[in-house]
Amino acid sequence: MDDYRRIADRLADDITAGRLKPGERLPPQRQFARRRGIAGSTAGRVYGELVRRGLVVGEVGRGTFVRAAPAGPAGRALTEQATRAPVNMELNYPSAPGQSELLAPVLEPLLRPDVLAEALLPAAATGTAAAREAVAALLATPGWRPDRAQVLFTGNARQAIAATLASLVRPGGRVGVESLTYPLVKEIAARLGSTLVPLAVDEDGPLPQAITAAHRTAPLSALYLQPTLHNPTSLTMSWDRRREIALTVADLNLPVVEDRIWSFLHPHAPDPLAAHAPALTHVVDSLSKRVAPGLTVGFVVVPPGRRHAVAAAIRSGGWSAGRFALEAAVRLVGSGVVQLLVEAKRADAAERQRLVAQELDGFVVRAHPQLYYAWWELPAPWRADTFTAAAAALGIAVTPGPAFAVDPNRTPDAVRLGLASAAPRDLERALRTLAGVVRKRP
Structure with missing residues (x-):
């Protein structure tokens, strides 16, 4: 066994046995190397191995700390119930008041023999x-209407992302992503044998020069981006930034997977990247948030010349949509029910964001007024894992910032609050409780 793994095993035993306690800071790598009589590079590999095992978390400018909460699989966060907490603010499936009553009469004809x-x-x-x-009508924006001949279907949006990336990226390939990204994409990349490359961002999204620099370091196979209502930060790129990125990917001939799952909640967002770079952009969307996760279909609008490759990936992955779901989607969109649900969910999300503003007043919270999540940047000395553990002890599940971080050594002291799943009164009480936790020292 390699020396660094033996050292990592001993530290892991110390953590399991409680000799290194949750929240305890490990010595700086240089100091650790001197104490152990090992090379600095070996110390770096030890710490990297502990991060990989989910036992410690690295925080830029602060050091490496023993995790206060056990790490789960990267893609599990936000996709399946990971907790039995009474108030679950990890899962985020919105349901509008009266939703079932709207859906039932539209779907009833499907039950005729x-x-x-x-x-x-x-x-x-x-x-x-x-x-x-x-779907072409549903996804259209003022400056973009997809070509219906380029629309493909999967069982859900996660399958649409997986199939599109599988069609673009070979094992060993590199995918450029925002430095914080959808956790399931991390799992998809691992299964595809590809590497996610974090791109530098500012308040307007990924920097075009960062895309170029990453591609020149070693060619990227694709980009995966969330230009509208980025999950988790709620950021929406400006029209100018979208245009700059479109020019950059055109210059590099670099395909883009554009995730628009939450974009329906932003009624005045700029047109998608696909409007600026139609020859390279694959648009992914679904009905899971607009309607319900149990009645969903995933969509991929592919560029010209890409339909057969993406369709082949859908077939080989077993990711095709069911015919029943397609028939239901046609009726729900055509009847206007989907649009009614969109309007109702925008209003519902706005009310939930009002509760966030009320209960978390004075804290640094990034959010959009009609969005079902908020990004809470925790004040020092709180860290994401210690706060997540403290919240869980009170029966409240939140998603720690490291679940979204592409670089495990650069994790934010922040949590994502999913606002959709709890009843409004429960949400208000939970937010008030969390604010009280943060006001105390860990």
Whole structure:
């Protein structure tokens, strides 16, 4: 066994046995190397191994600390219930008041035997003509309307992301992403054998020069970006930044996967990147947030010449949408119910954001007034893992910032608050409780 792994095993034993306690800071790497009589590079590998095992977390400018909460798989956060906490602010599936009453009469005709027989047939990745037309209309913005012939379907948005990346990135390939990204993309990249490359960002999103620099260091196979209502920070890129990035990827001939899952909540967002770089941008969206996770379909709008490659990836991954779900989507979009739900969820999200502003007044919170999550930058000396553990002890589950960090050695002292799943009264009480926790020292 390599020396660094033996040392990491001993430290891991110390952590498990409680000799190194949660929240305890490890010595700086140079000091650790001197004490152990090892090279600085070996000390770096020891700390890196502990980070990989989820036992410690590195924080820029502060050091390396023993985790106060156990780490789960990177992609599990935000995708499945990881806790039985009474107030779950990890999962984030919005449901509008009266949603079921709106859905039932539209879906009822699907249960007629003649209609049901057709709806139970298998569906190709290309879906049906009616489904392609409905989705093209649903996704259209003032300056962009997708070509219905370029619309493909998957079971959900996560499958759409996976299939699109699988069609673009070979094992060993590199994908440029915002330095904080959707946790499931980290898991998808690991399964594809690709490497995520964090891109420097400012208050307007990824820096075009950072994309160019990363590509010149070693060629990128694709970018995965969330230009509208970025998860977790809620950032929305300006029109100018989108145009700059479009010019950059055109110059590099670099494909883009544009995630627009939450964009429906922003009624005045700029047109998607696809409006600026249609030959390179793959737009991913779904019905899971607009309607419900149990009644969803994923969409991919692909550039010209990419339909067959992405469709092949969908088929090989077993990610095709069900025909029943496609038929339901056509009816829900055509009847206007989806738009009614969008308007209702914007209003619901606005009320929940009002509670955030009320209960977390005085703290640094990034949010959009009609969005179902908020990014809370914790004040010192709180760290993300210690706060997450403290919240869990009170029956409140939140998502720690490191779940979104691409570089495990550069993790933010912040948490993402999912606002959609708790009842409003429970959400208000939970926010008030969390504010009280932060006002005390850890």
